[in-house]
Amino acid sequence: DADxxxxxxxxxxxxxxxxxxxxxxxxxxxxxxxxxxDPGLGLRLIYYSFDVKDINKGEISDGYSVSRQAQAKFSLSxxxxxxxxxxxxxxxxxSGLAGYTGELFFxxxxxxxxx
Amino acid sequence: xxxxxxxxxxxxxxxxxxxxxxxxxxSIFNTWLWYKQEPGxxxxxxxxxxxxxxxxxxxxxxxxFGITRKxxxxxxxxxxxxxxxxxxxxxxxxxxxxxxxxxxxxxxVIP
Numbered sequence: 001d002a003d004x005x006x007x008x009x010x011x012x013x014x015x016x017x018x019x020x021x022x023x024x025x026x027x028x029x030x031x032x033x034x035x036x037x038d039p040g041l042g043l044r045l046i047y048y049s050f051d052v053k054d055i056n057k058g059e060i061s062d063g064y065s066v067s068r069q070a071q072a073k074f075s076l077s078x079x080x081x082x083x084x085x086x087x088x089x090x091x092x093x094x095s096g097l098a099g100y101t102g103e104l105f106f107x108x109x110x111x112x113x114x115x
Numbered sequence: 116x117x118x119x120x121x122x123x124x125x126x127x128x129x130x131x132x133x134x135x136x137x138x139x140x141x142s143i144f145n146t147w148l149w150y151k152q153e154p155g156x157x158x159x160x161x162x163x164x165x166x167x168x169x170x171x172x173x174x175x176x177x178x179x180f181g182i183t184r185k186x187x188x189x190x191x192x193x194x195x196x197x198x199x200x201x202x203x204x205x206x207x208x209x210x211x212x213x214x215x216x217x218x219x220x221x222x223x224v225i226p
Binding site: 004031040041042043045048050058090092096103104105106107108109 | 121124148155156157158159160163203205212213214216217218219
């Protein structure tokens with residue numbers, strides 16, 4: 001089983017609908033991230049959380065919200081989806097232990113299409 | 116925003132050839148990472164570099180941490196079809212908890 005699991009893997013929705021992407025991890029990491037990938041733009045950080053009580057905006061947080069329900073769970077919501085939010089979304093985790101180098105572990109991605 | 120420059124965006128190489136790619140920045144980084152993303156998958160770490168000048172290999176892959184701390188290089192020797200994918204560089208600056216990513220380099224291997 002994957003250490004970082006994303007659901008759903010694929011979703012097609014309509015403009016204006018609310019969408020939630022979920023992420024769970026079994027690595028025991030305290031830090032979790034949501035990235036968006038678009039062709040030619042690489043990976044852009046949406047939100048990140050360093051522990052259950054910590055939520056931080058990334059580069060492109062507008063139109064998104066997150067919830068850190070537990071150490072192992074971090075969900076991304078689109079309150080009212082729009083077509084330019086069509087993208088591949090990745091959840092990632094890493095450890096915040098002192099001296100840790102920051103290597104990220106990624107889920108398999110959630111492909112979202114907004115019509 | 117992103118601080119790392121990767122070029123070219125895509126590369127078409129003949130099977131068996133070597134391929135090199137680099138990643139540059141105007142800022143100093145204390146860690147460089149190279150990831151590979153295969154179709155339908157998330158990025159997976161290939162090589163991590165922690166010291167300026169460090170040269171590290173992983174099978175046919177070799178990466179170097181530039182001595183200026185502002186760049187890194189990845190080489191793939193004797194390419195094979197399964198090398199196809201997007202290669203991302205990532206860097207971490209001292210005191211910054213987040214990774215900066217390059218835009219990726221799409222590699223296509225022609226049999």
